[in-house]
Amino acid sequence: MSLAFDHVTLGQRVLFGSGKAAENVAAEAARLGAARVMVIASDRESGIAKAVTAGIEVALVHDDVAMHVPVETAERARAAAKEAGVDLMVCVGGGSTTGLAKAVALTTGLPIVAVPTTYAGSEATNVWGLTAGARKTTGVDDRVLPVTVVYDAALTVTLPVDLSVASGLNGLAHCIDSLWAPRADPINAAMAAEGIRALASGLPAIGAEPSALAGREQALYGAYLSAVAFASAGSGMHHKICHVLGGTFNLPHAQTHATVLPYVLAFNAPAAPEAAARIAAAFGAEDALEGLQALRKKLDAPRALADYGFTEDGIAEAVAVALPAIPESNPRSVTEASLAAILRAALTGADPKTLAYELD
Template sequence: MKTFIYNVLPSRVIFGNGTLAQIVQEITNLGCSKALILTTPRQSTKGEQLKELLGDMAVDVYTNATMHTPTNVTDDAVGIVQKLGADVVIALGGGSTIGLAKAIALRTDLPQIAIPTTYAGSEATPIIGQTENSLKTTLKTLKVLPEVIIYDVSLTMTLPTRTTITSGLNAIAHAVEALYSKEANPITDTLAGQGISSIAKALPILVNDSQNLDARSEALYGAWVCGTCLSTVGMGLHHKLCHTLGGTFNMPHAETHTVILPHSMAYNAPYAQEAMAKVANSLGVSNAAQGIFDLSKSLGAPSTLKELGMKEEDLEKAADIASKSPYPNPAPLEKEGLLQLLRNAYGGVRPN
């Protein structure tokens, strides 16, 4: 076996159905008593329900968590934290809400409790992406890793079908890139295979039966496993492209990951054959990129950047941004190649 390094991250993970009931004890375990609950506007009702559950331990609900974590929203939220004297932040929601909690923690060192309601996986990582002046940048630091993650399957039962699909495929992207990362190791390889397989098996069931508890459990477990992969190794081209499209062109996060994934895989495939073979094996197909593309199409997921609102004339600018700053990736990062990748994603061309 080859030499490898695996960093175990210091998070407490509680997984099950009905586990939200343990939230008061988890706040107490952290030595805290003044929780600020974070949600998006859409999930404000769930935030109020959690506030009622916490009673005197909740100081308020902040409902302005925003996609791609714009710094001006963080400025506002930190002001609320300081005004109310909060000593812990609780993120109830998906990547936008968890991103805001991380941004607050980065500035204040407050502990976080993450309660994911999607399959984004961000809660399992020490990575934060923030947007300022239409540019999204990422930072990796243990300061933004949540101290506690509460996975409660019951909170995902009302997840809309489209969000279920795109959020799940976004999670698979974490595992795919982990397999060809420079820091890949036998532990993350095993986890990546499990995560891809779990989500790929669960999504077709959930499209037809959104209330299937076993499939919801399998998908949420897969999301955590894929997020754990993302947390311990570096990401490459796929995430760089998606951050460019999200931060600069305000493209929707999970949907963009869904559309880009098969094309970024095809771009890297000649230089990451072993990794792609592992993905194909987890999917039960012969070609990994085609397998992801076909799975996505069969689920009714978006398949083109065009339908997400991307302008064709902006593709070259996106390729230019993504090729400028160097980052680890199996295949060479050449602007013309990236532009062709984006054109294929724009038109929804099935990978060769």
């Protein structure tokens, strides 16, 4: 069978090295000729941010960071950047922090050097997201892609194991969704499979020895691959559902992705046998869902949306908002009833194997 596809690889510099974040950030600021640097980091990450930026002149430290990037939060950051005459942003933190830097770049064109402290992967995509009126809007714009990502596993050691697990499973969701997203192709599929392998190796190592760097390096590497695959393939069914749950119901990003993932996999895998086989092989398992569930059991992963505040009353609204956004290219047709069944199962943490049979 001949190959035919259209693949775009985003241009971005990646500097990877444990214990080298401050050195690499200083080198990038110098390379970019930055004179007025804005550091974006939440209060929780302030100590790490100070250490990471110790080698550069900082014009402004901005710590007004919020989950899902409310428009009002973005506007305040944009105004602060303009007032300070900023010419470079250095964001230190997880997806919310990176998302805020992207929101500023979206309207200003300011370059970003991203220093991730979680496994969110947002730093390697040109996807932005903003929330207004309980609705999360996402888009694609090359202006928001950080020019450089500085990965340093030592910065993730303080991330608790439970949050590391949720964040890493969010990365796994990027990988799995990439295999049937609208622009899926053999190149991003190869990156997604390697991302699954790296995360499935790194996350249990973090659980076994949280202060060791080897597992965290694998998780960061896997998170990067997951994001690159996602940026190329686009947003699939899983992400459309989770963006609604986050933006409309303010559920925590990583935990929501970690919880919903097995249900979308159970739904789509029977209709996408090649993707399912690739996922299974990446897990080293006979079956894609069994491989994911074995990993989730080992990690004591997030289990039910009810644990994060979602209720039965929200299912109808979630279905109404999410259903029109699910790509037509999804391998299996999605109806109101099937989407409601997925959300109901995720709400309670029901066995996804049961879900697969019920929806046949």
